[in-house]
Amino acid sequence: MIGNFHQIRFDRLHLTLEDWAGQFGPIYRFRFGPHLVVVLSDRDEIQRLLADRPDGFRRPRYLEAAASEMRLKGVFAAEGEDWRRQRRIVIDALNRARIEDFFPMLANTVGRLQRRWERATDAGERVDLCRDLMLFTVDVTTQLAFGVDINTLESPGPTIQRHLDKVFPVLHRRLNTPFPYWRFIRLPADRALDRALDALEREFGAMVQAARERLEREPARRQSPQDFLEAIIIEMETEGSRVTNEEIFANVGNLLLAGEDTTAYTIAWTVHLLTGNPDWFDRCRREVDALTASNSPGMVNFEQTKQMPVVDAVSSESMRLKPVAPLHMLEALNDTWILGYRIPKGTTIFMLLRHLATRDEHFVNGDRFDPERWLLRQEARLGPHDHGAFVPFGGGPRFCPGRNLAMLEIRTVLGMLCSNFDVLPVNRSRVREQIAFTMFPTNLFVRMRRRKRS
Numbered sequence: 001m002i003g004n005f006h007q008i009r010f011d012r013l014h015l016t017l018e019d020w021a022g023q024f025g026p027i028y029r030f031r032f033g034p035h036l037v038v039v040l041s042d043r044d045e046i047q048r049l050l051a052d053r054p055d056g057f058r059r060p061r062y063l064e065a066a067a068s069e070m071r072l073k074g075v076f077a078a079e080g081e082d083w084r085r086q087r088r089i090v091i092d093a094l095n096r097a098r099i100e101d102f103f104p105m106l107a108n109t110v111g112r113l114q115r116r117w118e119r120a121t122d123a124g125e126r127v128d129l130c131r132d133l134m135l136f137t138v139d140v141t142t143q144l145a146f147g148v149d150i151n152t153l154e155s156p157g158p159t160i161q162r163h164l165d166k167v168f169p170v171l172h173r174r175l176n177t178p179f180p181y182w183r184f185i186r187l188p189a190d191r192a193l194d195r196a197l198d199a200l201e202r203e204f205g206a207m208v209q210a211a212r213e214r215l216e217r218e219p220a221r222r223q224s225p226q227d228f229l230e231a232i233i234i235e236m237e238t239e240g241s242r243v244t245n246e247e248i249f250a251n252v253g254n255l256l257l258a259g260e261d262t263t264a265y266t267i268a269w270t271v272h273l274l275t276g277n278p279d280w281f282d283r284c285r286r287e288v289d290a291l292t293a294s295n296s297p298g299m300v301n302f303e304q305t306k307q308m309p310v311v312d313a314v315s316s317e318s319m320r321l322k323p324v325a326p327l328h329m330l331e332a333l334n335d336t337w338i339l340g341y342r343i344p345k346g347t348t349i350f351m352l353l354r355h356l357a358t359r360d361e362h363f364v365n366g367d368r369f370d371p372e373r374w375l376l377r378q379e380a381r382l383g384p385h386d387h388g389a390f391v392p393f394g395g396g397p398r399f400c401p402g403r404n405l406a407m408l409e410i411r412t413v414l415g416m417l418c419s420n421f422d423v424l425p426v427n428r429s430r431v432r433e434q435i436a437f438t439m440f441p442t443n444l445f446v447r448m449r450r451r452k453r454s
């Protein structure tokens with residue numbers, strides 16, 4: 001009845017599965033209530049499965065069902081033709097050229113984050129890194145994708161985050177509960193989620209209304225929509241369109257959720273690793289100082305964000321060791337074979353992306369924080385360095401469309417941080433990994449000091 005259910009702590013699911021992969025190898029199965037789950041950590045097979053979408057593999061059906069019930073069936077949970085149509089609009093909205101034009105607004109938001117940290121520093125307060133970075137990432141995503149500056153970083157009262165925060169923990173629990181109890185009884189957390197979703201719908205409704213008004217005021221925008229909302233509204237108005245209001249709201253939610261925790265936690269994990277490796281913090285600082293000598297204090301410009309190999313090496317190493325998506329779920333659409341085992345159609349497959357990227361056969365001294373590995377030329381490397389085993393943004397046709405935006409956010413925030421602040425850990429040894437759809441650090445606080453420039 002319950003299979004291996006009793007052996008798993010769901011807030012540490014990835015750690016248990018990685019531990020079992022250490023014992024049982026690159027493919028094993030476990031029983032999850034009545035369901036059989038195959039767990040895979042083989043490089044070539046993971047690459048093949050990621051690439052064979054949407055026809056050979058899909059996101060699990062129960063993810064689509066859970067997202068639908070949470071009014072969030074947008075591009076992340078969609079499949080087939082619906083997915084192709086929504087993906088096209090999302091890709092256009094997040095393309096490289098748009099992000100370059102958007103850079104001044106991003107820099108302005110980084111400036112707000114800097115002022116927030118200066119205030120905390122001057123007041124002698126410790127900084128809750130994840131909270132502050134999530135305010136930052138939500139502000140960035142809403143500006144870029146929805147054309148609205150909600151400025152949660154400088155809002156004194158409660159912000160949209162208090163509603164967004166409810167979503168992933170409940171989603172994670174529902175995905176990992178064999179019996180869908182919430183269809184029969186609502187626990188307090190389910191009721192809190194319903195209230196949060198109602199509130200989010202109101203917030204999203206206001207953003208959609210603002211985009212409609214922009215299109216009416218400036219009809220020229222219809223020829224070249226400036227953001228995701230404008231594009232999807234125009235698409236909705238074309239004859240024969242299948243876009244619905246529900247789909248627009250679901251995608252606003254998808255983009256906010258996909259862009260919030262992921263980027264915020266990646267930056268937070270990177271800062272955590274830097275506090276344990278001050279020599280790398282200094283190297284990042286020297287790189288940013290050399291770039292920004294003639295700029296306003298420590299702020300990189302768009303061209304300079306392409307010239308930050310040390311910061312990039314540190315963030316790649318952070319995503320290798322502390323990826324926000326250490327676990328990736330798929331479902332087989334046909335009977336298939338994986339590593340010599342017959343996998344029936346409908347089987348859920350968990351792929352262990354972090355386990356893959358930390359094995360010595362793919363990266364020399366795989367468990368060690370060593371950003372140098374990303375800076376060395378191939379012939380100078382002392383062992384394996386296999387890019388194909390490093391997939392923090394997924395792969396194949398459903399590769400993360402927010403990667404360029406995320407990398408830009410990571411570079412500008414780390415640039416601002418290294419050149420303006422000294423960062424001291426608070427109880428560093430108490431920081432733990434926890435997973436609630438994304439993998440995040442608990443108990444991560446730091447103290448910052450304004451940097452003294454000689």
Ligand code: HEM
Nearest residue numbers: 076258259262263266325392393394395398399400402406
């Ligand atoms: C460091 C930050 C980020 C990481 C590590 C990350 C990681 C991922 C991963 C692993 C996937 C699944 C890919 C797959 O199925 O192969 C994904 C999908 C997605 N991400 Fe990201 N992401 C990040 C930031 C962002 C940002 C900033 C946005 C947009 C604002 C975004 C939007 C999306 C969307 C819309 C999808 C669904 C794509 C689809 O199903 O076609 N992500 N991301």
